Amino acid sequence: MSLFIYLVLIFIASILFLKRKQIVFLFKKIKNEDDKILQEDILKNIYQLQKQNTICKTETISTRLNEDKVKVQNSINKLQKLNFVNTVDEEIHLTESGKTYALKIIRFHRLYEKFLADKTNLNEKTWHKVADEIEHKLNQEDAEKIAAQIGNPVYDPHGDPIPSSSGELPEKIGISLSEMKHNEISVVLHIEDEPHNIYENIVNKGIYKGIQIRFLGIFNNEVSFYANEKLCSLSLDEANNIQVGIPKLEKIHLGEFKKLSSLSVGEKGKIIGIAKSLRGQQRRRIMDLGIVPGTIIEAELESISGDPVAYRVRGTTIALRKNQAEKIYIEKI
Amino acid sequence: MDSKSNREKIISEANRLRWELGENLYDTLMETIYNNASEIANKAVTYSDKKSPFSFDRTLDKILTSKYFGIPIMLMMLAFVFWLTIVGANYPSSILASFLIDFLHPELKNIFLSFNIPNWLVGLLIDGGYLSCAWVVSVMLPPMAIFFPLFTLLEDFGYLPRVAFNLDAIYKKAGAHGKQALTMAMGFGCNAAGIISTRIIDSPRERLIAIITNNFSLCNGRWPTQILIATVFIGSLVPAYLAGFISALAVIFIAVLGIIMSFIVSWALTKTLLKGEISAFSLELPPYRPPRILQTLYTSLIDRTIFVLWRAIVFSFPAGLVIWLISNITIDGISLANHFINFFNPVALIFGLNGVIFLAYIIAIPANELVLPTILMLTVSHLGLNDFGAGSGVLFELESIEDTAKIFQAGGWTLLTGINLMLFSLLHNPCSTTIFTIYKETKSWKWTLVSTFLPIILGLLVTFIVTKIYYLVH
Amino acid sequence: MSFQEQKLSNNIQPDCANCPIHNIGNLKKLGINMDDFDFVVALAGNPNTGKSTVFNYLTGLRQHTGNWPGKTVTRAEGGFEYHNKKFKIVDLPGTYSLLSTSVDEEVARDFILFGQPDVTVIVADATRLERNLNLTLQILEITDRVILCLNLIDEAQRNGITINERILAKELGIPVIPTVARSGRGIDDLLKMIYDIAIGNFKTKPIKLKSNSEELNKAIDEIVGLISVEFPNLPNKRWVALRLLEGDQSIINSILNGELGNIKI
Ligand SMILES: Nc1nc2c(ncn2[C@@H]2O[C@H](COP(=O)(O)OP(=O)(O)O)[C@@H](O)[C@H]2O)c(=O)[nH]1
């Protein structure tokens, strides 16, 4: 008996002890990490500014980061000592090692966003924020483990290429959505996730990476187009934050986009595509089961409440929930 | 050296191509493979034009998932399985008990004593270890040996995925997977088996939910406690001719409460602890296949028998030793058990329970079956009632309900104690086998701890509230 | 022995439903005793196709079977002896595909690629062949020594589905053995074929995937070219190239540390 109590006590004590240790640990970390986060953010920002060929000074960075100028200057001085940046006439430039470091942080950020998209249920609007924090906490080893776990992705969920672990990064491709021509058909390649409010507006309109666009035109500063053949319009600012193009392995579909969920029992359709918003394991499992473009599919059985519905695919019966069937496009036959 | 740079070049070239190809590689690949597959299948497969394939399956599916018959058929099947388990287990259970406990136990004791083995050692091994094993086996084995084969037959036939299909809508609302209905049904037999069966859920989040909430299925080892307590405390509230019916209703109420709890907890988990976990859904409805009755019976019987026997020995033997020891080792002339009971009585009263119950639940961590006999034994020895039982630290069960009621009365039990014991029996930590299984299946201490402590906290909370209300009313 | 001849001798006649099945003369079930073995056999296939039933039949063990996709999750091993050769047989977890990042699929994929079984038996459900061919075609990209065990033939017959296994074998380039694992029908033919392939009496010529995507083919060819320089003897370069395009870490590692060079035909 006493053994039981004893064990329970030890157990509780060890939990408390562990917690305590962790708390102390956290305190220490935050103290000396404060500066690390700022330094890394500065490197990242200089990299981005240089990419846009913008001249980069202390003020530019401090306004971009919304941080005190003195503090920023302090950190830049430290970075200079570490030989990550050099300053010529107040203009700050990344050194080779500074660029490598910046690319590393960008890699962590985009990797983590991809991880969140594929392996968690977090809302797409929070990916960026979470990744912004995690990018400073990851070490090389953990990052590579995450990468391996999600199949070493080369694009993040917004369509930005992820720098390779050796620091290679391709040029961005595609044109801005607002530059498209009347009746041109293209595919959304990239949605800029900053500033956040614009990104949110785009997401709220149901636009996602991989959706097919048929362009109509710009009327009164409103950009009009069909997204998967559904009429849609965005402001110019929003449209400028979307890049479109046709990836090499893309199949363009001309004609109507009907949802699988619109089939009633006994009706048949032919699958034309699966929305890219069906991601990760979920997407792969559905395709593994034979739900791929070109497949004939028949609604066979409705469950008692009407959701899920069982479909006949390639000689098998697969039940899908409504929220999945809504992301599978078909044409009726 | 050269070779190394060659290898690196392969990797970086592949990377470059991946950027170039974009993200449709998997889609393109799957499309390619399935195109090839259907081309080949079209050449090799011919369908008879007399009947369309699986027309029997389709007809059966239409009935089993129909709006009007789907649920009633399911409930009837379930009721049948439970009825057969409970009724059918009675007889073998009492045979096992009379053989292992009434006959073999004194025999063993005599044999040991005749070898001049010291009295205390015989007490420890036979009255402690052996007896608790015998208990677990005779209470648990027969119902399991009936329940699991029946379940396996339904599984073999292909009916279970249809149940998941029918119930998925409800489970989806709680953030869970329709297949959880089946892992929970399995849990009515044994929570450890229920947790192993969550392997059929291939989405990580839904699987964790199913694991954590499986304990809310009132397992086989807890039914006897429920039935006895309901008979003694609830049944006695109504006229004799209604007693059986009302106490059965009370037990069913507890089981249903468990199901409701599992929904609430599932839902709460998806909103809190499991918020970010990924979820995926796919459910294949396999064709119906005629089950192989004899082989199924044989396999699941043998499988479960070994499982139960192993568990009885590994887990209930030490528990038996502990029971015997704490009732027989004394400090200042008072047994350890009584020290504990006296100490915890005031705390337990807050929850409308008592020190005996607390102690019994700690001792019975290895097996829920042990709870009831331990409570009886501890009450008797705590009160020093000499005309009951078989000596201190020896498990027993009484022949008649009246005797049991007398013991409870002497122990100061009230209706509240009875109700709260039933609630606590539903809402407390899983048994150690189940905890161990949870760890094996999740490989995570965090989830093991959550599954262990969450129900205890809920149990204490519920009994606390019930106690408050009870005193308000009385 | 040529492929066609072999096929003919293995053909199950419909009337064999009544022929004695329990006299598989040279089979000795070894249960889990397989300390030293001559050959390794892998059992792969979709969930719920009868893999465990075949496994149990051959080894005399009692792996849990059930009409429920996803029953076998961990890998089971057992052994049998046939014509004085000892075989270790591994029941892999049932998977629909080998291309994903799920644990089950990784186990199955890595075992077939790096474990290099002497024979891989794919247990397929005859009533849903098309879906089962998905996995089959993927495995054929990895290894040549494959047998397709066309199980559940009784179910297929009951539902009016006929499969011409000769056409199927010709299309796939591997032997196809129709079986009813539940009753043991066809298992002796399967055993004979496992034996023949293991000792090298029989050579297969599996087909490879044809993609009609120019871009994909070009990319694969390019990587295969690079791989050929470094690992000229590698039998499944196309598969490795595909896995690289999918970012498979275990393949990347095995290229970087040169382990891939150890894989032989
Ligand atoms: N009718 C029939 N049923 C079979 C046959 N082979 C297996 N089964 C049944 O199919 C179900 C799935 O078999 P199992 O071996 O567990 O498949 P696994 O998931 O691939 O390991 C079980 O109910 C078996 O009894 C067969 O040849 N004919």
Ligand SMILES: [Mg+2]
């Ligand atoms: Mg299996």
